[in-house]
Amino acid sequence: MTEAQPLLKVERLSKSFGTHQVLRNIDLAVEAGDVMCIVGPSGSGKSTLLRCLNYLETPDAGAVFLSGEPIGVKWRGNTLYEMSFNELAVQRQRMGMVFQSFNLFPHKTALENVIEAPIVVKRKKKPDAIAEATALLKKVGLAERAHYYPKQLSGGQQQRVAIARSLAMQPALMLFDEPTSALDPELVGEVLAVMRQLAEDGMTMVVVTHEMSFARDVADHLVFMDEGVIVEAGKPKDVLSHPRHARTKAFLARVI
Amino acid sequence: MGQSPTPSRPDIHATKPVPVRHPARWIGGAALFLFVFFFIRLLVTNENLQWPVVAHYMLSPEILKGLGRTLLLTFLAMIFGLAIGIVLAIMRLSSNPVFQAASWLWIWFFRGVPPLVQLVFWYNLALLIPNVSIGIPFGPQLWEGSTNLLITPFTAAILGLSLTESAYAAEMIRAGIQAINIGQTEAAATLGMTRAQILRRIILPQALRILIPPIGNDTISMLKFTSLVSVLALPDLLYSAQMIYSRTYQTIPLLIVATIWYLILSTVLTFAEHYIEHRLNGRPLALGAVFNSLFKSRFWSLRRQEARS
Numbered sequence: 001m002t003e004a005q006p007l008l009k010v011e012r013l014s015k016s017f018g019t020h021q022v023l024r025n026i027d028l029a030v031e032a033g034d035v036m037c038i039v040g041p042s043g044s045g046k047s048t049l050l051r052c053l054n055y056l057e058t059p060d061a062g063a064v065f066l067s068g069e070p071i072g073v074k075w076r077g078n079t080l081y082e083m084s085f086n087e088l089a090v091q092r093q094r095m096g097m098v099f100q101s102f103n104l105f106p107h108k109t110a111l112e113n114v115i116e117a118p119i120v121v122k123r124k125k126k127p128d129a130i131a132e133a134t135a136l137l138k139k140v141g142l143a144e145r146a147h148y149y150p151k152q153l154s155g156g157q158q159q160r161v162a163i164a165r166s167l168a169m170q171p172a173l174m175l176f177d178e179p180t181s182a183l184d185p186e187l188v189g190e191v192l193a194v195m196r197q198l199a200e201d202g203m204t205m206v207v208v209t210h211e212m213s214f215a216r217d218v219a220d221h222l223v224f225m226d227e228g229v230i231v232e233a234g235k236p237k238d239v240l241s242h243p244r245h246a247r248t249k250a251f252l253a254r255v256i
Numbered sequence: 257m258g259q260s261p262t263p264s265r266p267d268i269h270a271t272k273p274v275p276v277r278h279p280a281r282w283i284g285g286a287a288l289f290l291f292v293f294f295f296i297r298l299l300v301t302n303e304n305l306q307w308p309v310v311a312h313y314m315l316s317p318e319i320l321k322g323l324g325r326t327l328l329l330t331f332l333a334m335i336f337g338l339a340i341g342i343v344l345a346i347m348r349l350s351s352n353p354v355f356q357a358a359s360w361l362w363i364w365f366f367r368g369v370p371p372l373v374q375l376v377f378w379y380n381l382a383l384l385i386p387n388v389s390i391g392i393p394f395g396p397q398l399w400e401g402s403t404n405l406l407i408t409p410f411t412a413a414i415l416g417l418s419l420t421e422s423a424y425a426a427e428m429i430r431a432g433i434q435a436i437n438i439g440q441t442e443a444a445a446t447l448g449m450t451r452a453q454i455l456r457r458i459i460l461p462q463a464l465r466i467l468i469p470p471i472g473n474d475t476i477s478m479l480k481f482t483s484l485v486s487v488l489a490l491p492d493l494l495y496s497a498q499m500i501y502s503r504t505y506q507t508i509p510l511l512i513v514a515t516i517w518y519l520i521l522s523t524v525l526t527f528a529e530h531y532i533e534h535r536l537n538g539r540p541l542a543l544g545a546v547f548n549s550l551f552k553s554r555f556w557s558l559r560r561q562e563a564r565s
Contacts, residue, residue, distance in 0.1 A: 056442055086450040093448030103443035107461050117447035120457055162443075169447055 005068045007032040007204050008053065008173055013062030015048055022048045024228045026062070030173070030221075035205045037215035037236065040225035041251055046208045049225070050177050053206065054095045055088055066094060066173065093121060096166030100178040102158040104150040110137060110161045111146040114168045121169070129168075136164040140194050156187030160194050167198075174198065176207040212256055216240055224248045309509035313500065314516070322496025323517055329482040329492060332414055334475050337421025344426035345433060346455070359426065366423035372484050374416035379488050381407050409488040417481060421474065428470050432463035465536050472529025476522045483518075493517055 010028035014021070022045045030036050038046045051057040053064055055072040064071040071091055072083050083091070104113050114133035118124040124132075137143050140160040142153075150158050159179055166174060176195065180188040192214050199205060199218050209215060215222055215236050222236040224243075232239055232248045240256075243249045299305065313319055347359035366374075382403035391397035436459050444454040486495035497510040504510075 054446055056445065085445075089445065089448045089450050092446050095446065097443075097446035099439060099443060101439055103437070103439035105440065105443070105458055105462075107465065116457065117444075117449060120453050121448045165447070175446075 005065075006030055007034075007067060008206070009065040009068075010049075010053070011063050011065070013049070013052055013059050013064065015045075015052055015057060015059050022228050023052065023059070026228075026230060028223070028230070030204060030206060032172075032204050033202045034220040035199045035207065035218055036221045036223060037219035038206065038208045038223045038225060039210065039212070039215060039251075039255075040231075044225040045228040046225045047177055050097075050175050050206060050208050053175060054092050054097060056097075066091065089121075093169050094172045095175060096169060096171035096173070097175040098159065098162050098166055098177065098179045100181050102150070102155070102162045102182070104158050104162055104165070106150050109147050109149055110142060110153065110164075113150070113161055114165045117165070118168050133164070133168055136167050137161070139167075139197075140164045141190070154187060155183045156190045159183065159191045163191075163194055163198070173204045173206070176205065176209070178208050178210065180209070180211060210255065212240065212252075224251065226251070304508055305512060306506060306509040309506050310512050310516070313497075313510060313513045316500075318491075318496050318500060319493070319513060319517070322491050322493040323521075325491060326479070326482050326493040327521070329410075329413055329417065329485065330475065330479045333417035333421055333478055333482070334471075336414065336418035337474075337478075338425050338429075338471070340418065340422035341425025341429050342460075344422060345429035348426065348430050349433060363423045363426050366419045367427075369420075371416055371420045371481055372487065374420060375412060375484055375488055378415045379407060379409065379412035381412070409485070409490040412488055413482070413485040413490055417478065417485075420481075421478060424474060425471075428467060428474070429463065432467040433459055435466055436462050468529065468533045468536060472525065472532075475529070476525050479521055479525065480518065 006029040008028075008030040010026055013023055013026040013028075015023040026049060028036075028049075038049065040046050048057055052059045053071070055064075058072065063073070069091075072088060073080050074083055074087070075081075104110075105116065108116060111130065111133055114136055115124075115126070115129040118129040118132065119126060134143065134146065137146050140163055142157060142160055142164070145153060145157060145161075150161070153161065163174075163179075179195070180191050183191065188211070192211060195205070195207070195214070196218055207215075207219070219236045221233060222239045223230055224232045224239060224245075224247075226247050232243060232245050239248065240252065243252055344359045344362060347355040348363075350356065369377075385403055387400060388403050388406055389397045389400035391399070440458055440462065441454055444458045449457070482492055483494040485492050486498060489495065491499065494514050497514040501507045501510040
């Protein structure tokens with residue numbers, strides 16, 4: 001391929017839960033270094049879309065490509081095979097994910113959370129992993145909390161550890177699933193600040209969020225979803241200031 | 257009147273209210289105290305208990321040997337039971353229907369058959385299968401021997417006790433694994449961990465923390481279940497006591513010896529369980545805290561701190 005391909009590409013992705021179709025024919029492309037924010041009302045399918053990108057949910061139809069390589073399936077000759085969980089694990093190393101409910105490992109300290117995957121998955125030496133994890137915790141402003149257990153940390157601190165934990169695998173792409181929705185309002189800012197810094201450092205990010213000001217300031221692309229389809233997409237200030245679609249207008253009127 | 261205080265009353269801010277009285281607690285306490293008093297008097301004054309005989313046999317070599325065997329049986333049966341239980345629980349939760357069914361059948365059988373029946377059955381295994389061999393199915397045999405050589409009272413006891421335990425442990429461990437939030441698996445998966453790594457590094461360590469109290473409970477049950485092996489004439493704590501009183505006819509004192517030892521062991525196990533629980537929860541360990549946690553009311557503590565600690 002001579003043409004430069006996007007880092008992440010989604011083609012005609014569909015997903016149903018039972019009879020309820022959550023995603024219909026989604027097409028999406030994210031260039032390396034870009035930040036894409038996905039907004040929309042609850043139940044619009046944005047979280048499911050994000051979870052289909054790393055195959056936490058298996059799409060019913062369509063394909064996801066990371067650097068041109070299909071996710072969750074592989075070609076052998078002209079036959080397409082499903083990947084096993086452990087084959088998928090290799091692909092998932094390249095896509096970090098941050099969850100609404102943090103999902104830190106409660107039996108491990110902040111530092112142990114961050115070094116876990118580098119040691120177990122990448123077989124890094126412990127001193128090296130600790131050095132890198134310490135630098136990451138410093139980056140998210142938690143160097144002094146390295147030896148605290150998750151339950152001893154505030155929600156905002158836990159989410160920042162979760163971000164550091166994902167970064168420790170040096171992913172090509174970071175997925176954020178409503179990272180600030182479970183936080184007390186006064187803790188949202190510290191997490192968004194870390195995400196802003198990441199964006200400035202050039203990390204490719206796909207962020208499902210309700211934080212419109214974050215989307216406006218940080219995103220290169222804004223996608224508005226409703227009822228399983230992408231209703232409108234474009235530059236954030238265009239979509240937010242001059243929504244063309246009635247559903248976008250109605251949603252923005254409610255949240256801004 | 258308004259807010260002005262009644263002249264005869266002191267200032268409300270300078271006065272401590274009289275605490276609520278609990279007459280029912282006092283009456284109930286006194287009644288129980290009386291009951292306990294009579295019971296202790298019975299223990300002390302009843303000559304048939306023969307306390308000097310109890311004291312004489314408490315540390316006798318025969319009893320201590322039986323005690324050691326009881327402990328060994330408890331320990332081994334729990335280790336094997338839990339090990340098999342973990343495998344069964346994982347089989348039960350696997351997506352392979354053959355594994356699920358096999359695990360279900362095992363649990364159904366070994367939970368359904370009384371351990372006493374199993375002990376006798378295992379001991380008499382030679383009547384069913386006279387010879388045992390190890391080899392490749394439909395291929396050469398590597399080792400062959402008589403079942404009677406293999407099945408001693410001790411191996412029969414371990415088999416019966418640990419297989420029963422494995423069925424209970426499997427259900428318990430399955431519940432423990434299922435109690436771990438799916439988000440833990442998802443977070444580990446997105447970090448690129450494989451199935452086995454997630455299970456070993458993330459799920460099982462958390463499940464085991466939840467399972468410490470029920471495992472402790474099972475261990476205490478097992479301690480008492482081991483007394484069943486007396487039917488196999490295996491000299492555990494109880495059977496050692498029985499052997500002595502069949503010679504000396506001091507039935508009650510020797511049963512008291514066994515009772516006291518069982519109580520001591522289960523007390524030690526209770527403390528050990530609470531100790532491990534405290535350690536795993538990362539709390540500083542003080543004997544006082546462990547002791548308190550044994551007696552705390554979980555129903556009536558309205559104060560949050562008390563309920564939590």
